[in-house]
Structure formats: structure tokens, C-alpha cells
Amino acid sequence: MAFVQWDPAVYVRRASERARPFVELVARVGAEPEAVRSITDVGCGPGHLTVSLADRYPLARITGFDSSPAMIAEARATDRVHFAVGDATSYRPAPDTDLVVSNAVLQWIDGHPGLLGDWARQLRPDAWLAVQVPGNRDAPSHVAVRELSADPRWSDRLTGIAESGPVLDPAGYAALLTAEHCEPDAWETTYLHDLDAEGDVHPVLTWLEGTTLRPVIAALGPGDYPGFAAALTARLDADYPIGDGHVWYPFRRVFVVARKRR
Numbered sequence: 001m002a003f004v005q006w007d008p009a010v011y012v013r014r015a016s017e018r019a020r021p022f023v024e025l026v027a028r029v030g031a032e033p034e035a036v037r038s039i040t041d042v043g044c045g046p047g048h049l050t051v052s053l054a055d056r057y058p059l060a061r062i063t064g065f066d067s068s069p070a071m072i073a074e075a076r077a078t079d080r081v082h083f084a085v086g087d088a089t090s091y092r093p094a095p096d097t098d099l100v101v102s103n104a105v106l107q108w109i110d111g112h113p114g115l116l117g118d119w120a121r122q123l124r125p126d127a128w129l130a131v132q133v134p135g136n137r138d139a140p141s142h143v144a145v146r147e148l149s150a151d152p153r154w155s156d157r158l159t160g161i162a163e164s165g166p167v168l169d170p171a172g173y174a175a176l177l178t179a180e181h182c183e184p185d186a187w188e189t190t191y192l193h194d195l196d197a198e199g200d201v202h203p204v205l206t207w208l209e210g211t212t213l214r215p216v217i218a219a220l221g222p223g224d225y226p227g228f229a230a231a232l233t234a235r236l237d238a239d240y241p242i243g244d245g246h247v248w249y250p251f252r253r254v255f256v257v258a259r260k261r262r
């Protein structure tokens with residue numbers, strides 16, 4: 001993955017839509033809240049969701065880390081929630097970790113199923129994993145980003161970089177974690193986001209600029225990104241027409257929560 005400049009201000013524009021999968025993910029963790037003493041949030045972003053874990057788990061020490069210094073600069077530590085810059089690929093759960101959460105991160109990491117398997121292997125019995133990844137690669141918006149990245153106008157800088165890695169289906173994550181002596185609960189949800197059109201920018205473009213387009217923006221820079229955005233907007237106008245000032249944007253996400261067996 002190329003260097004990606006994350007922009008917390010852009011990311012949180014759709015904070016409530018982005019929060020819902022996190023809430024629904026963590027709700028499926030079956031541990032007694034008082035029994036959870038140590039939590040790691042891998043790829044915590046700006047940290048507001050990490051901090052929400054302190055309410056659900058009143059006795060836990062919580063660490064959120066993220067590879068983006070800009071995201072960590074936004075995160076607000078408390079007496080029980082700490083933040084640090086760090087890379088998920090070199091993370092392994094400590095022996096006392098009770099819960100590893102990773103929301104909308106692993107799709108950025110090549111070969112992430114292997115990494116997830118490593119985490120599961122390291123977990124102590126009765127510890128929990130809770131992972132959510134977007135499963136929207138085949139959506140018209142994401143197909144358009146890939147196809148335009150292959151266009152000769154931009155392909156010299158974009159080949160391979162606009163690709164977040166393929167994610168597994170729920171059954172794939174369930175099989176992976178069962179093989180690592182976990183009891184998985186895996187599912188998928190397609191959210192139908194109601195995006196308001198504000199100003200001239202297509203709302204799906206605004207959504208994509210918070211996440212999927214970060215590598216494209218970084219690679220093309222302010223000189224060439226506007227041309228790419230204009231071409232993408234033409235595709236989005238056709239695939240997600242704006243009616244009555246808003247757009248319905250379906251977004252599939254894949255979830256897996258698992259407890260390590262004794």
C-alpha cells in the first residue's frame with residue numbers, strides 16, 4: 001500500500017454512518033463487560049469510537065493505535081484510553097489482551113486473513129476478536145475507481161494503489177477462525193445510506209474521499225486529482241443519480257466476532 005495521507009476532518013463528515021457498524025460489531029462481543037480488562041483497537045482512526053468502549057467496559061485499559069499520525073493527533077486520550085501511532089502488520093495481541101477490535105481497517109492490508117489468523121493464534125482462551133471490513137468492491141462506485149485508475153491518464157501513478165485488498169465472505173472468516181480454535185459469529189449487512197447532496201460535489205464522491213480515495217488523492221496530488229474526480233463524478237452521476245437532493249448509497253460490510261476456545 002502506498003503512503004496514504006488520511007484526513008480526519010473528511011473522514012468524520014459521515015460519522016454517524018461510519019459509527020453504526022462499529023456499534024453493531026461490538027454489541028456481538030459476548031464477554032461480561034466487567035471481565036474485560038485490556039482492549040486494543042487496531043487502526044483506531046480519530047479515536048472517538050475507541051473512547052466509546054470505555055462506557056461499555058468500565059474496568060478496561062484501552063489502547064487505540066493507527067498508522068496515521070494525523071488520525072492519532074485528533075484522538076483524545078483519557079485516563080483509561082491511550083493512543084499511539086503503530087502499524088497493524090507488526091501488532092500481535094499481548095498475553096493479557098481480552099478483546100481486539102478492528103473496524104474498517106484490515107481491507108487496507110495485503111494478505112490480511114493471514115494476519116487475522118496470527119492474532120487469533122496469539123489470543124489466550126476466552127479472549128475475543130471483533131473485526132469489520134467493507135465488502136463493497138463490486139459496487140459501481142468501487143468498480144469506477146478501479147477502472148479509472150487503469151485509464152492511461154492516471155495509470156502510471158495509480159496502478160495497484162487504489163485497490164484495497166479483497167475481503168472474505170462471512171463464511172471465509174468463520175472457517176479461518178474456526179481453524180484457529182475460535183468460535184466465530186460472522187455475518188454481513190448492506191446498509192442503505194441516505195446521503196444528502198450538498199453543493200456541487202456528488203455525495204458518493206464525498207464519502208469515497210473519506211476512505212477509498214485516500215491513496216488516489218495522495219498519488220495524484222492537487223494537480224491531477226481534480227481531473228480524476230471529474231471523471232469519477234460522471235460515473236457516479238450515472239450510477240447514483242441525485243433525486244430530491246439526496247442519494248441512496250448501498251454499502252456492504254462483513255463482520256466477524258470470535259471467542260477463543262479454552
Ligand SMILES: C[S@@+](CC[C@H](N)C(=O)[O-])C[C@H]1O[C@@H](n2cnc3c(N)ncnc32)[C@H](O)[C@@H]1O
Pocket residue numbers: 006018022042043044045046049065066067068071086087088089102103104105108109211
Ligand atoms: C476507515 S478508517 C477506520 C478508523 C476507525 N477504526 C473507525 O472505525 O472509525 C481506516 C483506518 O485504518 C488505518 N490504517 C490503515 N492501514 C493501517 C495499518 N497498516 N496499521 C494501522 N492502521 C492502519 C488508517 O490510518 C485509518 O485511520
